[in-house]
Amino acid sequence: MDRTLSPDQVEQLVAAAEQARERAYAPYSRFRVGAALLCESGDIVRGANVENASFGLCICAERTAVSTAVVQGRRDFIGIAIMTGSSPPSTPCGMCRQVLAEFCRDLDVVLCNDKGERLRTTLKALFPNNFDARLLQDGADTEPTP
Ligand code: THU
Secondary structure (H helix, E strand, O other): OOOOOOHHHHHHHHHHHHHHHHOOEOOOOOOOOEEEEEEOOOOEEEEEOEOOOOHHHOEOHHHHHHHHHHHOOOOOEEEEEEEEOOOOOOOOOHHHHHHHHHHOOOOEEEEEEOOOOEEEEEHHHHOOOOOOHHHHHHHOOOOOOO
16 A cells, blocks of 8 residues: 555645644643644544653653554554654654554654644654564563563
């Protein structure tokens, strides 16, 4: 199946990520992030970063979107747009790359910012050779570890 997002899908996703970014709760970093996941069905699931006074508890926009989607019964992601205020547009952090890879290796990624810049990439390009369930199973002890 051709996974490349159409120009229309890209624009819809970018608009959704921009909307989601308005809901970001980022009083500490003041770095607001919006994410929008496109599902096979065409549905879009939004996420934004949610920070906490205990800084280590901050949750990224991408992982908020993934968690929301999974709880809604959706795991069939084909694309994600990530909207920030940085130039060039920010890439997802390592933790979010791993979380995205759990559900979809063939993910189209649109990095965008509020200045109208757009960068197209893929999760495979951003995160090659990732750790996954197959490796976990392959390396797991067959006997209980003493
Ligand atoms: N952040 C994201 O939402 N996504 C990323 O991929 C990188 C960082 C958030 C976390 C934190 O709220 C703020 O950006 C600064 O790190």
